[in-house]
Amino acid sequence: MGRTVVELFYDVISPYSWLGFEVLCRYQHIWNIDLRFRPAFLGGIMQQTGNKPPAMLPKRAEYLLKDVKRMAKYYQVPIKISGDDFQRIFRTSSLVAMRFITAIDMTKSEYLEPLSREFWIRFWSQHEDISQPENILTVARQAGLSSELSQKALEMISSPTVKDRLKETTDEALKYGAFGMPAVVAHHNGEPHLFFGSDRLELLGSFIGEKWLGPAPSAKL
Numbered sequence: 001m002g003r004t005v006v007e008l009f010y011d012v013i014s015p016y017s018w019l020g021f022e023v024l025c026r027y028q029h030i031w032n033i034d035l036r037f038r039p040a041f042l043g044g045i046m047q048q049t050g051n052k053p054p055a056m057l058p059k060r061a062e063y064l065l066k067d068v069k070r071m072a073k074y075y076q077v078p079i080k081i082s083g084d085d086f087q088r089i090f091r092t093s094s095l096v097a098m099r100f101i102t103a104i105d106m107t108k109s110e111y112l113e114p115l116s117r118e119f120w121i122r123f124w125s126q127h128e129d130i131s132q133p134e135n136i137l138t139v140a141r142q143a144g145l146s147s148e149l150s151q152k153a154l155e156m157i158s159s160p161t162v163k164d165r166l167k168e169t170t171d172e173a174l175k176y177g178a179f180g181m182p183a184v185v186a187h188h189n190g191e192p193h194l195f196f197g198s199d200r201l202e203l204l205g206s207f208i209g210e211k212w213l214g215p216a217p218s219a220k221l
Contacts, residue, residue, distance in 0.1 A: 008183075011039070011042035019198035027210075038173070045174060111149075
C-alpha cells in the first residue's frame with residue numbers, strides 16, 4: 001500500500017498553523033504518509049471566502065487567548081501569546097514572508113521546514129517583526145541559509161514567478177475548500193479530504209488508518 005499524500009497549507013502568521021506543522025513533522029516518519037508543505041497566503045484565503053479573523057469578536061478573542069496557551073502546552077510548541085498579540089497580527093502582513101518562503105521552496109526546498117519554523121519562532125516566541133527585509137534575512141540566517149541564498153530569495157519575492165506560485169498555492173487551498181489555516185488535505189482512496197485546524201490531526205490519523213500516539217509521539221516510542 002502506497003503512502004498517503006498529506007498536504008499542509010499554512011501561513012506563518014497563524015499560530016494554529018505552527019501547532020499543526022510541528023505535530024505533522026513529528027508524525028511524518030511514524031505514519032505512512034508523504035507530507036508536503038504548501039506555503040500559502042492566509043490573507044488571500046480570508047478575502048476570497050469572506051472569512052473574518054476570529055479575534056475580531058471580543059468574546060472569541062478572550063477564548064482564543066486561553067485556547068492557544070492550552071494548545072501550545074499540549075502540543076509542546078513554544079507559542080507565547082498575550083492579549084496584545086491580536087492587534088499585532090492585525091498590523092502585520094505576512095505576504096512578504098510567505099513570498100520569501102515560496103522562493104526558498106522553489107530553489108532549495110530542503111530549507112522549507114527549518115525556515116518556516118524560524119519565522120514562527122521569531123513572530124510567536126520572540127514577538128519580533130517578520131515583514132521587513134532585514135528581519136527576514138535574520139530569520140533565514142537562523143534557519144541555516146547562506147547569505148547568498150537568502151539574498152537571492154529576497155530578490156525573487158518581487159518576481160512574477162514567485163507571486164504567481166504563491167497565488168496558485170493559495171488558490172489550490174481554496175479549491176479544496178479551505179477557509180482558514182491550517183488546512184490539511186489528505187489524498188485518500190483517490191480523493192482529497194480537507195481537515196481544518198490543528199485539533200483535527202487525531203481524526204486525520206483515524207481516517208487514513210493510522211494510530212494517534214499523542215502530540216509528541218517520539219517520547220512514546
